[in-house]
Amino acid sequence: MSADEAALKTCHERINLSVAASHQAENGSVTTVSSKESEEATYAFLPPIESTDAHLHEFAEAMRTVGKALRQVAEGKAAAQAEAAEWKRKYEAEKAAKAHTHVIKGCSNCVKDKLEHLASKLTLETASADETGCCGNHGICSRQILQDQCPGPNRKSDDRIVGRKVPFRLSWGSNGDKNGQHKHDFVSFEKGDITTAERSNKQIFLKWDSPPQTVLFVTKPNSNSVHAFCSEMVRWLKEHNNINIFVEPRVSKELLIEDSYFNFIQTWDNDQEMKTLHTKVDLIVTLGGDGTVLWAASLFKGPVPPVVAFSLGSLGFMTPFPSEQYRECLGNVLKRPFTITLRSRLQCHVIRDAAKDEVETGEPILVLNEVTIDRGMSSYLTYLECYCDSSFVTCVQGDGLIISTTSGSTAYSLAAGGSMVHPQVPGILFTPICPHSLSFRPLILPEYVTLRVQVPFNSRGQAWASFDGKGRIQLGPGDALICSVSPWPLPTACLVDSTTDFLRSIHEGLHWNLRKSQALDCPA
Ligand SMILES: NC(=O)c1ccc[n+]([C@@H]2O[C@H](COP(=O)([O-])OP(=O)(O)OC[C@H]3O[C@@H](n4cnc5c(N)ncnc54)[C@H](O)[C@@H]3O)[C@@H](O)[C@H]2O)c1
Ligand SMILES: Nc1ncnc2c1ncn2[C@@H]1O[C@H](COP(=O)(O)OP(=O)(O)OP(=O)(O)O)[C@@H](O)[C@H]1O
Numbered sequence: 001m002s003a004d005e006a007a008l009k010t011c012h013e014r015i016n017l018s019v020a021a022s023h024q025a026e027n028g029s030v031t032t033v034s035s036k037e038s039e040e041a042t043y044a045f046l047p048p049i050e051s052t053d054a055h056l057h058e059f060a061e062a063m064r065t066v067g068k069a070l071r072q073v074a075e076g077k078a079a080a081q082a083e084a085a086e087w088k089r090k091y092e093a094e095k096a097a098k099a100h101t102h103v104i105k106g107c108s109n110c111v112k113d114k115l116e117h118l119a120s121k122l123t124l125e126t127a128s129a130d131e132t133g134c135c136g137n138h139g140i141c142s143r144q145i146l147q148d149q150c151p152g153p154n155r156k157s158d159d160r161i162v163g164r165k166v167p168f169r170l171s172w173g174s175n176g177d178k179n180g181q182h183k184h185d186f187v188s189f190e191k192g193d194i195t196t197a198e199r200s201n202k203q204i205f206l207k208w209d210s211p212p213q214t215v216l217f218v219t220k221p222n223s224n225s226v227h228a229f230c231s232e233m234v235r236w237l238k239e240h241n242n243i244n245i246f247v248e249p250r251v252s253k254e255l256l257i258e259d260s261y262f263n264f265i266q267t268w269d270n271d272q273e274m275k276t277l278h279t280k281v282d283l284i285v286t287l288g289g290d291g292t293v294l295w296a297a298s299l300f301k302g303p304v305p306p307v308v309a310f311s312l313g314s315l316g317f318m319t320p321f322p323s324e325q326y327r328e329c330l331g332n333v334l335k336r337p338f339t340i341t342l343r344s345r346l347q348c349h350v351i352r353d354a355a356k357d358e359v360e361t362g363e364p365i366l367v368l369n370e371v372t373i374d375r376g377m378s379s380y381l382t383y384l385e386c387y388c389d390s391s392f393v394t395c396v397q398g399d400g401l402i403i404s405t406t407s408g409s410t411a412y413s414l415a416a417g418g419s420m421v422h423p424q425v426p427g428i429l430f431t432p433i434c435p436h437s438l439s440f441r442p443l444i445l446p447e448y449v450t451l452r453v454q455v456p457f458n459s460r461g462q463a464w465a466s467f468d469g470k471g472r473i474q475l476g477p478g479d480a481l482i483c484s485v486s487p488w489p490l491p492t493a494c495l496v497d498s499t500t501d502f503l504r505s506i507h508e509g510l511h512w513n514l515r516k517s518q519a520l521d522c523p524a
Contacts, residue, residue, distance in 0.1 A: 220288030289313015369408030374400030
């Protein structure tokens with residue numbers, strides 16, 4: 001073997017050694033130190049090659065390149081492994097943090113460094129860590145603490161947050177309600193916090209899918225001005241909008257006597273036909289005061305089409321549209337989306353001899369304002385036992401009781417001392433009339449309750465129920481009146497929106513809280 005051949009053999013052996021070392025590094029068991037060794041081994045071999053032989057020199061260069069490449073591979077792999085380990089650690093920490101982050105945003109009184117210490121215990125600095133809750137030692141906190149342990153003064157520094165908030169669900173009690181009226185999801189469950197995700201009473205908009213075809217006119221009787229407006233509006237609607245018109249039988253006769261032009265007008269002949277009116281009518285126009293709106297509502301024992309109420313009375317809490325501007329108002333309502341107020345109605349059943357617990361029979365009587373139980377012609381105090389669902393409320397001894405809707409809160413109930421309530425507030429007003437007691441203040445109950453007012457057998461006199469001021473029914477001892485919110489509200493178009501219209505009506509109709517402003521000059 002020549003000297004050159006011997007050198008080449010040694011070179012091979014050394015290269016094999018360094019490649020083996022690099023392979024070990026690739027297998028993950030050795031770090032970059034091994035790859036360095038391999039390169040060093042290659043370099044260590046190189047200095048003795050002083051040969052002028054071009055072949056050997058070329059070979060040495062190649063080996064140098066191989067060594068460098070091997071080192072880069074090994075280093076890259078190690079870096080990737082380190083990064084993977086870091087991500088794994090972060091993932092584990094996050095998992096652990098999630099399992100323990102039922103700590104609630106807490107007390108501002110908590111010592112900050114303790115919180116920071118606790119936060120550092122949770123390896124991953126997430127938002128939850130800096131929201132870590134309170135120690136419970138500083139009085140009432142804004143939120144309840146839900147972890148089992150927290151960094152109080154007697155806790156060891158390595159305390160961990162343990163324990164989890166028990167998940168729960170909220171659901172509406174359906175109360176046997178088959179039409180699903182009360183099943184809207186107004187409460188949501190999110191991270192254990194109870195929140196009303198939805199406002200139950202948002203302003204509602206009505207937008208026609210296609211232009212309305214049929215309008216029903218309901219008008220106050222015995223008024224020339226109302227009659228004149230009615231015939232003018234009917235003409236305008238027919239000629240400019242080609243609308244089908246329905247009117248009450250009385251009005252149909254009046255218009256036909258006035259002019260045979262009104263031949264196109266439709267009406268109904270009997271109650272059966274009237275019952276299907278809601279399936280034909282797109283919109284109701286009322287001309288009169290609040291009494292006319294009440295009358296229009298009373299024509300519909302079930303669903304009611306939207307009502308546009310023009311003011312032709314003296315007060316007009318429910319009649320926001322100015323009759324003089326009927327073209328503009330009706331034009332807008334027929335062609336554009338408009339805001340509505342859903343005015344709840346009460347459905348009432350009279351049960352004779354309720355002591356026998358007779359089941360409600362017959363059609364309910366629907367009221368938009370209120371049902372009143374009073375002493376009628378009797379000079380005795382009314383004596384009424386009142387129940388809310390199955391709970392006893394009170395005994396009314398006085399002139400009577402008003403069970404009112406929120407729309408009716410500005411009517412009789414107001415006169416009897418009840419509060420004024422925005423018509424979209426879901427409630428039932430329970431207002432006594434002249435109670436013979438110093439402490440009987442009016443109540444507002446939630447809309448989902450059923451009220452039962454019973455004339456007890458030991459009552460001295462009879463009681464009388466009336467519905468929106470009409471249709472008086474006598475209640476004898478043992479009789480009862482059952483009352484709850486109807487699933488069929490009265491949708492009324494707003495001039496502006498529910499709230500603006502309501503406030504305008506109490507300002508203009510009642511001069512609510514009108515007072516001269518104080519002068520600027522005052523005693524020192
Ligand atoms: N002491 C009282 O205040 C009293 C007594 C009896 C009846 N009323 C109310 O009258 C109503 C019947 O009205 P009607 O027009 O058929 O009879 P009506 O012609 O006798 O008018 C009663 C008055 O009550 C007003 N009114 C009716 N509904 C109203 C409401 N929701 N908000 C504010 N004011 C309202 C009317 O504008 C009218 O001025 C009943 O539902 C009852 O609320 C009030
Ligand atoms: N279409 C109708 N048919 C029968 N009666 C009606 C009709 N419209 C209204 N009424 C009755 O006429 C009465 C008066 O009506 P309304 O309240 O609208 O007029 P008003 O008394 O002039 O108004 P205000 O009370 O604002 O002064 C009410 O008792 C009501 O029940």
